[in-house]
Amino acid sequence: MAHSHNHTIPAITANEINRSFLIGIALNVVYVLIELFYGWKGDSTALLSDAVHNIGDISGLLLAFAAFRFQKIKAGKIFTYGFKKGSVLASFINSLLLAFAIGAIAWEGVQHIIHPSPVNGTLVMIVAAIGIVINFTSALLFKKREKDDLNIKAAYWHLMADALVSLGVVVAGLLIRFTGWYFMDGIAALLVAVVILFSTWSLFKDSIISILDGVPSSINSDEIKEHLLEIAGVKDVHHIHIWSMSTSENAITCHILIQNTTDLVSIKQQLKKELAEHNISHSTLEFETDEEKCADINF
Numbered sequence: 297m298a299h300s301h302n303h304t305i306p307a308i309t310a311n312e313i314n315r316s317f318l319i320g321i322a323l324n325v326v327y328v329l330i331e332l333f334y335g336w337k338g339d340s341t342a343l344l345s346d347a348v349h350n351i352g353d354i355s356g357l358l359l360a361f362a363a364f365r366f367q368k369i370k371a372g373k374i375f376t377y378g379f380k381k382g383s384v385l386a387s388f389i390n391s392l393l394l395a396f397a398i399g400a401i402a403w404e405g406v407q408h409i410i411h412p413s414p415v416n417g418t419l420v421m422i423v424a425a426i427g428i429v430i431n432f433t434s435a436l437l438f439k440k441r442e443k444d445d446l447n448i449k450a451a452y453w454h455l456m457a458d459a460l461v462s463l464g465v466v467v468a469g470l471l472i473r474f475t476g477w478y479f480m481d482g483i484a485a486l487l488v489a490v491v492i493l494f495s496t497w498s499l500f501k502d503s504i505i506s507i508l509d510g511v512p513s514s515i516n517s518d519e520i521k522e523h524l525l526e527i528a529g530v531k532d533v534h535h536i537h538i539w540s541m542s543t544s545e546n547a548i549t550c551h552i553l554i555q556n557t558t559d560l561v562s563i564k565q566q567l568k569k570e571l572a573e574h575n576i577s578h579s580t581l582e583f584e585t586d587e588e589k590c591a592d593i594n595f
Contacts, residue, residue, distance in 0.1 A: 313448070316437035317361040320455065324354050327430045331423060338419040342465050342481050345404045346427070349397050349461060353454045360386055360451040380542035387543055388503035390450035394457060394496045401461065402489040408482030415481065417473030424469060427462030431455050448543070453499055457492045464488035509539040512546055520548075520574050527570065529555050529563045534590070538576070547578040551590055554583055 328350045335343030366379035366386075435455035438448050468484040471477055502513055511517050517538055524533045532553035541547045548571060554563060560583060571579050584590055 313364060314361075317357065317364065317451070320434040320437055320451070321354060321357050321361070323430050323434050324350055324357065324455075324458070327427055328354065330426065334419060334423045338416045340415050340420055341404070341408065341413065342415065342420055342468060342485070343423055345400070345485075346424070346461055346465055349400060350427075350458060353393070353397065353458055355393070357451055357454060360390060360448070360454075362386065364448070377541055380545065383543040384503060384506040384540060387450045387499065388507055390454065391496060391500035391503055394454065394492065395500070397457070398489045398492050398496075401485050401492070405482040405485030405489065408485065409479050410482075412478035412482070415469075415472055415478060417469045417471075420469030420481075421466050421473065424462045424465035428459050428466065431459035431462060435459060450499055450503075453496055457496065460491055461488050506540040506543070511538045512540050515546060515574060515576070520571070520576075523570055523574075524552070524567060527563060527566045529559050530567075531555055531586075535582075541578060545578060546576045547580075548576050549580040549582075551582045551584055553590075554585060556585065557583070 328347050331343050331347035331350065334340070335347055364383065366382040369379045371378040432455075435452055438452040438455070464484040464487060465481075468481040471480040471484075498513075505511070505513065515538060517536060520538070521533050521536060524530060530552060534551050534553070536548065536550040538546065538548045552563075552567065554560070564581065564583075567581060568579060
């Protein structure tokens with residue numbers, strides 16, 4: 297009996313994803329050049345440090361784009377799954393880049409609080425506001441597949457984090473413009489670092505689980521077993537292993553105890569259909585009958 301789940305991947309082609317990456321990278325390169333120019337011209341440490349942060353995120357986007365391309369490489373004799381796992385590794389590296397960005401923002405924030413310096417608040421607001429528009433627009437390019445691919449999720453959160461950083465800089469510029477409290481620049485940076493930390497924790501956790509071949513957080517193995525047992529002819533399901541082949545593909549191996557082999561073809565088709573409903577596209581099933589003694593029956 298198949299169950300309805302909200303795992304349907306939106307209709308979006310590889311070319312559209314490629315275009316999203318290239319547009320996102322191009323927009324951010326343009327914005328970094330703007331930040332560097334006006335940060336240098338207006339003597340704004342906030343804009344210059346944010347530009348450095350954005351440069352780090354551009355490298356993250358390039359890494360994510362390369363990982364997406366790796367998934368398209370065909371399998372071979374040595375790498376029988378191809379380079380799909382490379383997308384998981386890239387996602388982990390992206391989460392580390394975000395962690396370094398958080399550290400850099402926090403460090404700059406403390407320095408600005410201890411040693412505040414005069415800044416043109418209006419200039420900071422205008423440039424940072426442009427950053428919000430560019431980063432938010434870039435993030436929307438990946439929103440459609442953000443929940444289905446951990447690697448695209450990494451790119452999405454990179455851009456959303458940049459938009460938050462830019463928002464923090466806008467608020468700092470606003471306060472500086474109307475109060476002259478230059479130390480507020482540092483306080484805003486610290487608050488933004490905390491927001492980014494909370495928003496990217498799940499990304500780091502999911503990538504670690506994938507690297508260690510753990511069950512993806514989006515999958516409930518108990519629920520899957522329960523649904524498989526509801527299929528007519530299935531008596532038991534054991535020795536279950538579920539892991540991520542890539543940031544968008546999941547796999548399972550398990551033993552299926554059946555009443556008899558008469559309806560094996562039908563049972564197999566129903567099992568495959570049910571697993572697909574749970575976003576598991578690759579399955580290896582070993583069928584058993586009561587005549588067999590499986591050593592892993594309690595696994």
